[in-house]
Amino acid sequence: xxxxxxxxxxxxxxxxxxxxxxxxxxxxxxxxxxxxxxxxxxxxxxxxxxxxxxxxxxxxxxxxxxxxxxxxxxxxxxxxxxxxxxxxxxxxxxxxxxxxxxxxxxxxxxxxxxxxxxxxxxxxxxxxxxxxxxxxxxxxxxxxxxxxxxxxxxxxxxxxxxxxxxxxxxxxxxxxxxxxxxxxxxxxxxxxxxxxxxxxxxxxxxxxxxxxxxxxxxxxxxxxxxxxxxxxxxxxxxxxxxxxxxxxxxxxxxxxxxxxxxxxxxx
Numbered sequence: 001x002x003x004x005x006x007x008x009x010x011x012x013x014x015x016x017x018x019x020x021x022x023x024x025x026x027x028x029x030x031x032x033x034x035x036x037x038x039x040x041x042x043x044x045x046x047x048x049x050x051x052x053x054x055x056x057x058x059x060x061x062x063x064x065x066x067x068x069x070x071x072x073x074x075x076x077x078x079x080x081x082x083x084x085x086x087x088x089x090x091x092x093x094x095x096x097x098x099x100x101x102x103x104x105x106x107x108x109x110x111x112x113x114x115x116x117x118x119x120x121x122x123x124x125x126x127x128x129x130x131x132x133x134x135x136x137x138x139x140x141x142x143x144x145x146x147x148x149x150x151x152x153x154x155x156x157x158x159x160x161x162x163x164x165x166x167x168x169x170x171x172x173x174x175x176x177x178x179x180x181x182x183x184x185x186x187x188x189x190x191x192x193x194x195x196x197x198x199x200x201x202x203x204x205x206x207x208x209x210x211x212x213x214x215x216x217x218x219x220x221x222x223x224x225x226x227x228x229x230x231x232x233x234x235x236x237x238x239x240x241x242x243x244x245x246x247x248x249x250x251x252x253x254x255x256x257x258x259x260x261x262x263x264x265x266x267x
Contacts, residue, residue: 009075020083040131086131097245
């Protein structure tokens with residue numbers, strides 16, 4: 001069932017609780033060797049609509065009018081409120097042995113024995129607030145597992161195989177729409193590829209709508225080159241806070257901006 005809450009969302013006072021940046025979560029994992037990924041069972045529906053506000057979620061069907069008693073997915077504040085709750089519930093363990101993104105809970109440890117204790121503590125906190133995991137969607141005590149579309153193990157972070165497969169199987173675009181689709185997929189890998197913007201530049205030039213779409217030899221070269229660059233650099237080491245960090249800056253005169261990338265060397 002799909003309900004249009006556009007009108008309600010327009011007049012809703014927005015909850016400002018921030019969603020964590022995935023890279024901030026990954027930065028906590030250095031040194032971990034054992035992982036578990038937990039999926040909260042019907043998490044959004046565990047949040048009760050405040051008494052008296054149920055009528056604001058009313059909707060009509062051929063069987064009558066109904067109101068939500070728990071939070072539906074389409075409310076604009078659903079992600080931030082959900083993040084606020086799980087952050088509060090797991091706050092004693094956050095960043096030390098668990099990171100979380102809304103309903104995805106990721107437990108990490110250095111040893112199997114330590115990991116079992118961490119899982120027990122996480123589940124105890126969830127149970128204290130009547131939150132439960134869906135066992136069939138969890139992975140337990142693994143040397144590698146998936147989290148936020150990434151495969152994580154002791155060696156670092158890499159894209160999930162299905163994401164790499166989608167990029168590698170993408171055929172050469174025939175028009176601007178196809179190129180948009182390819183670049184939308186390729187941009188997901190930008191963090192893994194050095195000089196990504198330089199490699200993709202010839203393809204970006206074709207997005208200009210003021211000139212005809214004319215696929216040339218330079219584009220035929222850049223297309224497989226980008227695919228190869230993703231495969232060649234598809235693993236990132238987890239940052240070690242004990243190692244030196246080198247800032248590599250770059251500037252753009254035309255845009256009058258400057259940026260930098262934090263890098264490090266690891267054996």
